[in-house]
Amino acid sequence: MPFYCQRCGTGLPPSARFCSNCGTVVTAAPPPPGRPLVRPIVGRQIAGVCIGVAQANGWDVTLVRVLTVVGCLFTSGLVGVAYLAGWIGIPEEPIAVPGMPGTYPPGSSYPPGTPGSYPPSV
Known part of the structure; x- marks a missing residue:
């Protein structure tokens, strides 16, 4: 940027x-404090919105989850709509694979461990 x-x-x-x-x-x-706002893969209960918001702001995830449920009940579902918007709008945490920029090493076959080339010739 x-x-x-x-x-x-x-x-x-x-x-x-x-x-x-x-x-x-x-x-x-x-830079902003804490982590970027993403929905982590590990530790989510439903979609990972509450744990993502809690980690990005340094809050306790249990408190965020309880406030989400209570807020959903007392606002006639408005917080539930915000949760759904977060589910759609907040990106998932990227899966980190050590040493891999997203491609297989040159000379290897795909899927790994299969003999020959991919796609197989018929």
Whole structure:
């Protein structure tokens, strides 16, 4: 995400301290505290919305879950609609595979452990 000089609007890399066009000191906003808002794969009860919100803000997940249920009851389902919107809108946590950028190593067969090439020739 590029930064922009507030004085002249020049696009700058995130590591820039000064604007290359006008020389103005560039101040970058600190990253937000906690984790990014994602629905984790591990620890979810239904869709992972409550645990994602709790982890992103540093809150207790049990408290968030209890407040969600109580809020759903006392707001005639409005919090339930917000939960469904979070289920749809909050992305799932990416699955991290060590050393793999998403492809199999060169020269290996797919699926792993199968002899020959994939797809098999008929």
